[in-house]
Amino acid sequence: MPITPIEHPDHSAMDPGLLAAVAAGAARLTPEQGLELLTKASTPNLGRYADARARSIHGDTIRTYVIDRNINYTNICNARCTFCAFRRDGDEDDAYTLSHEQIHEKIAELSAIGGTQILMQGGMNPALPLEWYTTLLRSIKDKFPHIHIHAFSPPEMIEFVHFFDPPGATLEEKIRWVLVRLKDAGLDSLPGGGGEIFAAPVRKKIGLGKCDAEAWLTTMYVAHTLGMFTSATMMFGHIEGYADRVHHMHLVRKWQDRVLQHSDSAPAWGHYVAFITWPFQRENTPLGRVPDWGQTPGELEAEFPGDAVARAWDYSRGVGKPGHPAGTRSADEFDYPQMDTARYPTAHLFGKRVRMSGSTDYLRTQALSRLFLDNIYSIGASWVTMGPHVGQVGLRYGATDMGSVMMEENVVSSAGTTYCLDEPVICRLIREAGFTPAQRDNRYDLIKVHAGAGSPDLLVTDWSQHRARQMHQEAPKGTPQASTLTEVTVSAAASK
Numbered sequence: 001m002p003i004t005p006i007e008h009p010d011h012s013a014m015d016p017g018l019l020a021a022v023a024a025g026a027a028r029l030t031p032e033q034g035l036e037l038l039t040k041a042s043t044p045n046l047g048r049y050a051d052a053r054a055r056s057i058h059g060d061t062i063r064t065y066v067i068d069r070n071i072n073y074t075n076i077c078n079a080r081c082t083f084c085a086f087r088r089d090g091d092e093d094d095a096y097t098l099s100h101e102q103i104h105e106k107i108a109e110l111s112a113i114g115g116t117q118i119l120m121q122g123g124m125n126p127a128l129p130l131e132w133y134t135t136l137l138r139s140i141k142d143k144f145p146h147i148h149i150h151a152f153s154p155p156e157m158i159e160f161v162h163f164f165d166p167p168g169a170t171l172e173e174k175i176r177w178v179l180v181r182l183k184d185a186g187l188d189s190l191p192g193g194g195g196e197i198f199a200a201p202v203r204k205k206i207g208l209g210k211c212d213a214e215a216w217l218t219t220m221y222v223a224h225t226l227g228m229f230t231s232a233t234m235m236f237g238h239i240e241g242y243a244d245r246v247h248h249m250h251l252v253r254k255w256q257d258r259v260l261q262h263s264d265s266a267p268a269w270g271h272y273v274a275f276i277t278w279p280f281q282r283e284n285t286p287l288g289r290v291p292d293w294g295q296t297p298g299e300l301e302a303e304f305p306g307d308a309v310a311r312a313w314d315y316s317r318g319v320g321k322p323g324h325p326a327g328t329r330s331a332d333e334f335d336y337p338q339m340d341t342a343r344y345p346t347a348h349l350f351g352k353r354v355r356m357s358g359s360t361d362y363l364r365t366q367a368l369s370r371l372f373l374d375n376i377y378s379i380g381a382s383w384v385t386m387g388p389h390v391g392q393v394g395l396r397y398g399a400t401d402m403g404s405v406m407m408e409e410n411v412v413s414s415a416g417t418t419y420c421l422d423e424p425v426i427c428r429l430i431r432e433a434g435f436t437p438a439q440r441d442n443r444y445d446l447i448k449v450h451a452g453a454g455s456p457d458l459l460v461t462d463w464s465q466h467r468a469r470q471m472h473q474e475a476p477k478g479t480p481q482a483s484t485l486t487e488v489t490v491s492a493a494a495s496k
């Protein structure tokens with residue numbers, strides 16, 4: 001069982017001695033210290049200590065990427081997340097569900113370029129029975145036994161429970177019933193999609209119809225008990241307060257502690273292997289139409305509404321409180337419209353203003369995640385949403401993995417993201433950041449270390465052929481360009 005670093009709650013997060021100990025893995029940040037760092041530390045300092053922490057875990061040499069394909073098998077979804085531009089109702093013209101044969105074709109293309117896994121996620125489509133999934137998984141394992149199936153994020157799993165009505169007295173038992181059947185059919189691991197922000201008031205506003213934090217974390221817990229290795233994610237830079245980001249990381253760390261107690265069990269339990277953050281992308285989304293904070297004169301001098309609600313909710317101390325052992329107190333217990341207007345004068349604007357993230361906020365949040373999540377192995381750079389060069393800088397702000405070199409993405413790109421890179425470019429970005437690129441698998445074991453002259457980037461003589469290209473997207477029904485959009489471009493998307 002791993003030894004948990006000790007907290008030193010009496011120290012300021014600015015204490016260089018504390019930060020050096022955190023970077024060495026010898027001390028653990030409290031949520032209060034995490035918030036202090038996120039809001040007060042200088043950006044270069046955050047990067048310096050996050051980089052030191054990354055080097056203490058991963059060494060000075062290798063930084064990784066994976067080749068996979070994001071297959072969004074359906075865009076029909078019964079949830080209505082306000083940040084989503086991807087979902088459709090079943091009767092809309094451009095609603096789709098891929099056939100098993102179409103999915104097989106995509107995997108064959110992936111396999112042909114040396115890909116090792118599929119990341120399969122979709123909307124929560126009530127028309128698909130359990131057999132649709134189990135037959136699909138078995139057929140993939142039958143045709144492509146070498147491909148790792150990383151699929152069905154916790155919100156999808158929770159909807160499976162609602163759709164399939166499995167036996168069980170508790171949600172955990174019901175999840176287990178479904179997950180055991182999917183695992184037996186070939187599912188290898190669960191992606192961390194749908195994490196967004198765990199704090200209940202935020203989640204209730206932006207994730208309409210999506211499972212709450214307790215259900216999300218319980219799904220991952222069940223997956224871990226079944227020996228699966230998963231990721232966790234966070235989408236920030238919208239209506240949330242800074243404390244909400246720390247609260248989110250705190251829950252991941254807490255539940256990770258819980259499963260790591262069983263790391264010596266037989267059969268072995270899994271756990272979270274990676275944490276990936278990315279900023280909200282606003283284009284084509286209902287949430288994106290919400291005004292930016294600061295557009296009204298005087299606003300910027302006042303407290304951002306998300307910070308006011310987070311302060312009142314007192315997230316950091318709410319984690320682990322008696323009666324709320326999971327730190328997932330229901331939003332219904334907290335009536336923020338009734339908040340004391342003298343103490344929280346901007347709270348009435350909660351959900352009515354967004355605070356979008358730029359590159360600096362992204363790098364700061366990622367750096368904090370590296371320092372705070374002392375029990376998570378990998379931090380992913382989400383360059384897809386911020387651009388390749390910000391992602392590259394992210395390798396000096398705690399990230400050790402450049403995520404997916406993949407062939408298509410539909411969910412994030414529907415909200416305006418268009419960056420896509422091929423394998424040589426990803427390798428070049430890693431090398432120019434001062435590291436040796438290496439292809440990894442889903443468990444972060446190395447497949448190929450590109451140190452020599454035959455490396456993908458070192459073979460390139462004409463970089464003009466490797467600029468960012470159109471991502472593959474599922475074309476709306478009836479449009480003739482389905483195949484022209486389907487350039488088999490090695491591209492990338494946010495890892496979920």
Ligand code: SF4
Nearest residue numbers: 077079081084087123
């Ligand atoms: S984010 Fe996922 S769950 Fe939410 S509406 Fe979009 S497809 Fe559905």
